[in-house]
Amino acid sequence: MKIAVYGANGYQGKLVLAELARRGMEMVLIGRSRERLSAAASQVGVADAEIRIADADCSHALASVDALINCAGPYTVSGQAVARAAITAGCQYVDLSGEQLYVKEFFDDLGPDAERAGVALVPMMTESGAIDDLLAALLAARLQPAEIALAHKNLNTGGLSRGSARSALKTIDFLRTGGLAYEDGKWRTDAPALRKSVTFLGGEDVPVVKFAMPAVVTIPRHVDVQRVQGLLDAETGERVTAAALSEELIEAMPEGPSEEDRRAQRFTIVVDATADDGSSVQATATGNDAYRTPAVMAVEAARRLIADPPKPGVLAPAQAFSPADFLDFLGRNGLTWAIAGWEAR
CATH class of the missing domain: 3.40.50.720 (NAD(P)-binding Rossmann-like Domain)
Structure with missing residues (x-):
């Protein structure tokens, strides 16, 4: 191999x-x-x-x-x-x-x-793509969703790597639109936010904004769903979209966060699936080190x-x-994930 x-x-x-x-x-x-x-x-x-x-x-x-x-x-x-x-x-x-x-x-x-x-x-x-996609597939197996909301909250110490910063620079105008949402078979940049706030683990109610999560464009390819949208905690969203990036500034940045800073990083994911009758099921995932x-x-x-x-x-x-097997593998490598009604892993 x-x-x-x-x-x-x-x-x-x-x-x-x-x-x-x-x-x-x-x-x-x-x-x-x-x-x-x-x-x-x-x-x-x-x-x-x-x-x-x-x-x-x-x-x-x-x-x-x-x-x-x-x-x-x-x-x-x-x-x-x-x-x-x-x-x-x-x-x-x-x-x-x-x-x-x-x-x-x-x-x-x-x-x-x-x-x-x-x-x-x-x-x-990545944690901002594959984990969302895997969790959404598991939710769809339990509930016929009309709507899936992907919410992320990040604590990223040490800043971005140069590569991540260059990716943001190349797409900054698009990021500022809030990205694509999926609605009734169409991709939209003007869809209103599905949530103004999301309750993350520990009961913390966090303001969120629309954000261009990549799994928004993969989930409708294997889940029969009417609406999918990505959300990011407002503080991180503001920091990303307001950043005054340039190639010169990026070149002057450190290559990326130190190992100590990476270990202090935290990400939390909440994936909500809601059916037409209002019933819902939720998946959560938490981990650290958004680069490793x-x-x-x-x-x-x-x-x-x-x-x-x-x-x-x-x-x-x-x-x-x-999906469950891959998430269980990640669970042996630092990720904690759970679906309402399932034992936390």
């Missing part, structure tokens, strides 16, 4: 390398600069790992590779080119995207080619795609993997 990492020298890429090394998996580092890749490999403690040089059109660098993890954001810029390279090479594909429009266009554009190539492409293996968690998710996703390939095509996480 050989897994390649594109963008391996970036902040998120090195966390993925560290997770591959922790699990004893064979890896290939792919990127534009041998010097930077070598430095990343040494920093992570995998100095003997194989290095291959390629840009986003990296199909020639994927020989004998079983799966590709794309860590090179902003995905809006080059994500599809890397995914198409995986299609050409005939290897499975995972990325850690959180850019809502990118995820929508990924599904719109790449499905038929992936199906013909016989490979699965699974984007958005996606690395763990992406490596496990790649492993599962190789070991037990799903149907080919572009797939939401809940279409590619058993």
Whole structure:
């Protein structure tokens, strides 16, 4: 089982390398600069790992590779080119995207080619994407939802990585609209917020604003639902959309939060499903380290795609993997999740 990492020298890429090394998996580092890749490999403690040089059109660098993890954001810029390279090479594909429009266009554009190539492409293996998608699938199995609201509350110490900041800069105008909501088979940026506040764990009632959560565009692909919308605690939403970002400021930032700051990060997710008759069911998830968690998710996703390939095509996480089983795996790696009426995990 050989897994390649594109963008391996970036902040998120090195966390993925560290997770591959922790699990004893064979890896290939792919990127534009041998010097930077070598430095990343040494920093992570995998100095003997194989290095291959390629840009986003990296199909020639994927020989004998079983799966590709794309860590090179902003995905809006080059994500599809890397995914198409995986299609050409005939290897499975995972990325850690959180850019809502990118995820929508990924599904719109790449499905038929992936199906013909016989490979699965699974984007958005992040806490802000895959966990929402997996929880929503479990809720829909218990209740026929008319409406699903995805609410997040974040405590992110140490700030963003440069990659996350660049992704925000590329999509800042779209983020300021509140992103896409799904209503009656259509995508809208002008839909009113489904909630003004959300009660998070501990009974804390928190003001929320519309936000471009990526799972808004995947959930309607496998759940029969009328409305889906993403929400973010208002404090974080204001901080993200009001940020005065520029490439010069980003370049002057630290590469990313320190390990100590990452360990202090907290994220809380509430997914509410409501039926036409007003009945509802709720799922919650809490975790820490919003950068290591996606690395763990992406490596496990790649492993599962190789070991037990799903149907080919572009797939939401809940279409590619058993939702409860994948969440239970995350539960052994720091995530606590529960659904009303189920024992907390």
